[in-house]
Amino acid sequence: MVKFTDIKGFVFDLDGVVTDTSRFHAQAWGQLADKLGVDYPGLGDAVKGISRMDALEMILKKGGLENNYSPAEKEALATEKNTNYIQLIQNMTAADILPGMADFLAELKDNGYGIALASASKNAPTILAKIGLSDYFTKAVDPASLTNGKPDPEIFIKGAQLLGLAPTQCIGLEDAVAGITGINAAGETSIGIGDCDLLHEADINFSDTSQVTLANIKHVMND
Template sequence: MVKFTDIKGFVFDLDGVITDTSRYHAQAWGQLATKLGVDYPNLGDAVKGISRMDALEMILQKGGLENNYTATEKEALATEKNTNYVQLIQNMSAKDILPGMAAFLADLKREGYGIALASASKNAPTILAKIGLQDYFTKTVDPATLQHGKPDPEIFIKGAQLLDLMPAQCIGLEDAAAGIAGINAAGETSVGIGDPQLLHAAAINFTDTSQVTLANIQQAMNG
């Protein structure tokens, strides 16, 4: 078992850990669904955590429209959704930082820990700038360089490499089961934020971000 004193760096997922953009994704998909004439109750929950093209297919199938568009036209619809989303996140600010995370990042920086971002979102730099946390994340995995998505460990291994650390020296923070699987496969200590039943594979569980502190992590690791 890795000891807390072995830890030198932290590798963060973005969405659901540092901030929550799910409502902006839901709004952007909602705008597209309305344009397509598709009524989709609880759309936000349905598309959470799945790829852009998979989400589009779900909406088209809901409206019986899956065969009405060519692959090229579907790509254009997905791009339109992303354009809507990028416009919406321009309104983000420090109020969108999840509880406790600004203080936690400040503690990590003050104590000299390495900090890296491991998000598949191409909009991550924009979001970090909007919420005022970009200075903490000078080490960010470029999603364009990835061959595999989570639960593959690639993004977390690259996060450790950016910090010049071995995976065993890093803690990874995630709110999704696929992300926890990726952290564990990378050989890092996993911290799951959310429902402990869904994130049961995490080495450490917190029900929400306000519980994520160095002291609480140290206590969990040292028993």
């Protein structure tokens, strides 16, 4: 692991790291799965951290429906899910920021660290505006510019590039296995937030966002 003094920037996932929109995603996908007649009890965890089209393919395969729809029809289904999701997130406020994250972002800014967003969500600007954190994420990877979704490292590499930094100078924060895999493949130091058994490939593990502070990260990296 690199030393803490080498770190100049932080690359954030959004869902489950800055704010908890995963429940809204799960609810919106659940509405679509019900419409398609697909019973998927573990849907919430299965779709965490992957792109919209990859999540749709997962649901269709679960129901044996992957060959029943044309690409255009699949796009329409994904759009329908997104419409459901957008309706669900309209009432988000600063109260939906995960514990400690507003303070951590302020701490990073005050100490001169670069901050970038690496979220596959095309709704990220709307969400950040709703919860009042847009000013921290003036640098954000455009999901439309991506060739590959997580666990491919592309989004995290682009996050570092937006900050003008090498991947080794960055820490990536994620709550999903696919994200941790992507951060590690990008050559960045990975912080996994959540179940440490599930996220065991992360360089650093915190059980929840309230533990994410510069002091705690420095302590772990310099041990």
